[in-house]
Amino acid sequence: MQNNVLILDFGSQYTQLIARRVRELNIYCEIHPYNKVPEDLSSFKAVILSGSPSSVRADDAPAPDLSNIKGKLPLLGVCYGAQYMAHNFGGEVAPSNIREYGRAKLAMIKDGEALFANIAQDTQVWMSHSDTIAALPTGGVRLASTPDVSNAAYRIDGEQTYAIQFHPEVYHTTDGKQLLENFLVHMAGVEQSWTPAAFVDTTVAELQKKIGDDKVVLGLSGGVDSTVAAILLHKAIGKNLYCIFVNNGLLRKDEFSSVLEQYKGMGLNVKGVDSSARFLDALKGLSDPEEKRKAIGNAFIEVFDDEATSITDVTYLAQGTIYPDVIESVSVNGPSVTIKSHHNVGGLPDFMKLKIVEPLRMLFKDEVRRVGKQMGIDPLLLGRHPFPGPGLAIRILGDITAEKVQILQEVDAIFIEGLRKWDLYDKVWQAGAILLPVNSVGVMGDERTYEKVVALRAVESTDGMTADWVNLPYEFLQETSNHIINRVKGVNRVVYDISSKPPATIEWE
Numbered sequence: 001m002q003n004n005v006l007i008l009d010f011g012s013q014y015t016q017l018i019a020r021r022v023r024e025l026n027i028y029c030e031i032h033p034y035n036k037v038p039e040d041l042s043s044f045k046a047v048i049l050s051g052s053p054s055s056v057r058a059d060d061a062p063a064p065d066l067s068n069i070k071g072k073l074p075l076l077g078v079c080y081g082a083q084y085m086a087h088n089f090g091g092e093v094a095p096s097n098i099r100e101y102g103r104a105k106l107a108m109i110k111d112g113e114a115l116f117a118n119i120a121q122d123t124q125v126w127m128s129h130s131d132t133i134a135a136l137p138t139g140g141v142r143l144a145s146t147p148d149v150s151n152a153a154y155r156i157d158g159e160q161t162y163a164i165q166f167h168p169e170v171y172h173t174t175d176g177k178q179l180l181e182n183f184l185v186h187m188a189g190v191e192q193s194w195t196p197a198a199f200v201d202t203t204v205a206e207l208q209k210k211i212g213d214d215k216v217v218l219g220l221s222g223g224v225d226s227t228v229a230a231i232l233l234h235k236a237i238g239k240n241l242y243c244i245f246v247n248n249g250l251l252r253k254d255e256f257s258s259v260l261e262q263y264k265g266m267g268l269n270v271k272g273v274d275s276s277a278r279f280l281d282a283l284k285g286l287s288d289p290e291e292k293r294k295a296i297g298n299a300f301i302e303v304f305d306d307e308a309t310s311i312t313d314v315t316y317l318a319q320g321t322i323y324p325d326v327i328e329s330v331s332v333n334g335p336s337v338t339i340k341s342h343h344n345v346g347g348l349p350d351f352m353k354l355k356i357v358e359p360l361r362m363l364f365k366d367e368v369r370r371v372g373k374q375m376g377i378d379p380l381l382l383g384r385h386p387f388p389g390p391g392l393a394i395r396i397l398g399d400i401t402a403e404k405v406q407i408l409q410e411v412d413a414i415f416i417e418g419l420r421k422w423d424l425y426d427k428v429w430q431a432g433a434i435l436l437p438v439n440s441v442g443v444m445g446d447e448r449t450y451e452k453v454v455a456l457r458a459v460e461s462t463d464g465m466t467a468d469w470v471n472l473p474y475e476f477l478q479e480t481s482n483h484i485i486n487r488v489k490g491v492n493r494v495v496y497d498i499s500s501k502p503p504a505t506i507e508w509e
Contacts, residue, residue: 005029005190006044008037010052010062010080013502014128016324016465017169018048018078020364021180026192030362034064046074046188049081051167055131056080056087057095063088074160074188079129082154082163089156090138093131096149102127103172106152108145115143115155115162117182119175125152125166126173133165160187196367196374200232203359207236214315216357217308219300220245220270222259223387225320225360228372230268232359233318235375242314243268244307248296249276249402250391252416253409262381275303283393283400289509292400296390308354317354321361322368324464365464385416385430386464394509398437403490408435410488411454418480419458428470431458434497434508442492451492454484459506467501 005022009015009031022029032038034049047069054061062080069075070085077085087093104127109116125146133151136142144153144164153164162183168176184190216233220226220243233241245263247256260272282299286292308314360368365386372382388394392412396404411433419425434455442449456477461467481494497504 004044005184006038006041006047007031008034008047008049008064008081010034010050010064010084011054012051012080013053014167014169015050018050019323020462020465021169021177022048022184023194023364023367024177025181025184026194027184027190028194034062037064037068041068041073044073045190046076046184049075049077049084051079051081051128054080056083056093057131070161071156071159074183075162076183077161077163078169079165079167082165083129083131083133085156085161085163086133086135086137086140086151086154088137091133091140092135094134096130096132104146104148104166106144107147109153110141110143113143113155114187115153115179115182117178117186119178119182124172124174125168125176126170127166129165196370199363199367199371200235200374203232204236207233207357207359211237211240211316211357213240215240215242215311215313216316216318217242217244217304217311217314217354218318219243219304220259220263220268221320221387221389222251222255222384223320224365224372224382224384225322225368227263227320227377227381228368228375229318229320229359230263231266231372231375231377233357234268239269241269241318242307242311243270244304245270245272246300246303247272247274247276248279248299248391250279250296250393250400250405252387252392253413262378266377271307273303273307275299278303279393280400280402280405285399287398289394292393292509293390296393304354315355316357318357318359321358323362323364326361364462366462383426385425385428385432387432388507394507395432396435397508404435407452407488407490408433408454411435411484411491414483414487415456415480418476418483422473422476424472424476427460428458429461429467430464430506431456431470432507433457440493444492449492452490453493453495454491455495455497455508456480457497457506457508459501461501461506464506467506469498469500472496 005027007018007029015031019029019031052062083093104125105122106125109121132149136151136154139157140154141157142151142154146152149165155162167173168179218230218241220230230243245260263270279299282295283292286295304317369382392405392408393400396408415433419431436453436455438453439450440453458470458472459467460470477496484491484494
């Protein structure tokens, strides 16, 4: 990939959003930790410094080496990045008398500045900081101010170095995308060539070069990610791709048989493997969500190892890992906080001799769908809601039993079928049901019941990094609750989850 943008991550939860906004401009970018700046910068046309929860005044503040970047490549510092350059290159950062969090208006924008081309004087921006830039760095030229922050943006005279105190990556900064376009396209000259068609062509060529005539085994899940990964690999190596669709006993109701037939109809070389008993046995007695994820991951590896040994000369294991998986599991390869581990991230044990190939590793979910559309995959399949790799195991809080799985499959089927019936399915990014580890008292007929509680969850999102709950119609929730309680033995109470991400996550575990 040429004409890349390098984003240095200082631990901000907004770093991923910077990448998303850059990708929306059809520009490829990569996130690297601030303390692991690539030695070879020849493929990067511009660099962005992210925000951070840290203060530049702290003794343990993140301190990148910018000697090969500042003054040599177009550079944009965002929030912490702006303060870092002020603090370390002749300026001053001090505690702010007025902490600025949330919406603010730019009260002054210096005329004729390319960074603010086509941006109105009173544009709204999003602030999130407790320090302020008290004095600009050497050569600093003020570009913008708010009523409370004098140095809301600046540049370094004689360099292509720019800094902004606000966050252009969040939607609340109304002209954030325009500012990023000004910097990257019109000032740094980065080409807008990151398109689904370009990704397909480049990735297929790279896969052919990397894999050659070797054989690849891929675990299909029925979801969008593994499906798009399979079609990409199929385009690259054809019948040398051996797909395995595993029934882990934790799929949605009737999903194994229906999806297996769908895959065969797409021309994939696919084998169905029913390992339900193996997975349920591995999960026996486990309640901790991380232990469950690891047990499922280990079981997947064991299944793949068994199947791979039955195929002569398999060299690679392909996975549908996408960028949010990587971000949440390895903290953007650096300082961001780890939220949870993912079953398909982190490598293979020593006993398994297969190499890993992950064609979607740097894509966000919406980009995966666009790539799938480019390759002509059925829109109904591409429109399927994301489903967690560990399946219903992380939607059953507490220990896993076959009885609990069956209960949740029935509940989930009623919920999903209801969303389709009410024409709500495509208006929701992800939906599912959660079986809670509590019983509640109820009355059915004249008898007292003491049965399970289920929670319904439906969110809207772009890429899964942030999400908000969907305001489903009360009539729909009423009908769905009645159907679940009347049709699923063992459930007598239904609740609806109205938590956003953050502070919650989409899945409960």
